[in-house]
Amino acid sequence: MSESAVQIIARGPRAIAEAAAAALDSDPLLEGATYSILEEDEDRGVWRIDAFPNDADDVRGIEAHLKSHDGLAVIVEKLADADWLAMSLSGLPPVRAGRFFVYGAHDEGVVPRNTVNLKIDAGAAFGTGHHGTTVGCLVAFDELLKRERFERVLDVGCGTGILAIAAAKTGSKVALGTDIDEPSVRIANENARLNLANARFVHAFGLNDRKVRGQGPYDLVFANILAPPLVSLSQDIKEALALGGVAILSGLLRTQERRVTAAYLSRGFVLERRIRRDAWSALVLRRVG
Structure with a gap:
């Protein structure tokens, strides 16, 4: 820097x-x-x-x-x-989000035995599990897993890869992440190996890339990005999902919920749940049309 x-x-x-x-x-x-x-x-x-x-x-x-x-x-x-990012994250405590336990190397001595453990260290990619948007996605996923399973999962804007890794470690046969940032893809693949997770991450611009579309349709799509791209990607996310599939969207403020929700309702989704943490929101929407 x-x-x-x-x-x-x-x-x-x-x-x-x-x-x-x-x-x-x-x-x-x-x-x-x-x-x-x-x-x-x-x-x-x-x-x-x-x-x-x-x-x-x-x-x-x-x-x-x-x-x-x-x-x-x-x-x-x-x-x-x-390396202010690594310095600031090295002292953060582990995070519990439903069945998921997110920790860094400095927390290895306190990892529980009865949780799905995700080791994510500080790096040059977003998604350590401490941010309200990431926690919201994991909590939403945990609630969904209590009643259904997702064979094919896509993580749009994967960052560290934490969400696709969480899917792989809870039984998803396909757990694919994509990002426009090449260093994030490299870090995510390293994290997958570190966690012994069958998740794969690719560098791609958009959901129409053959590396992404070829694995679909998906049962679940994570998109923890920002409100404007969530809106602009609403049709692409719909096309990536199977009918009845679920989208977990975050990276948006509570004040942006209405705008993002409206974009997806107009595409044939229904809102099943919203999870709020601090000023941030996570939306759970299901494709019904």
């Missing part, structure tokens, strides 16, 4: 922070920027946005959006030239 890399932090009440996050998400010029939103201080009602711009244009755009919301305190900090 270069010396010019910065992090933008904004703090304020929940309603204002969620409105600011929604503004970031709706700006097409900031589609490549990464941010998170979470409750920092429950007693004081303080929510926090952490944004990581890719370039100077992102810095200006994000800072302008955040500062336009009265009630947010905004600061810009330089990031040290270090």
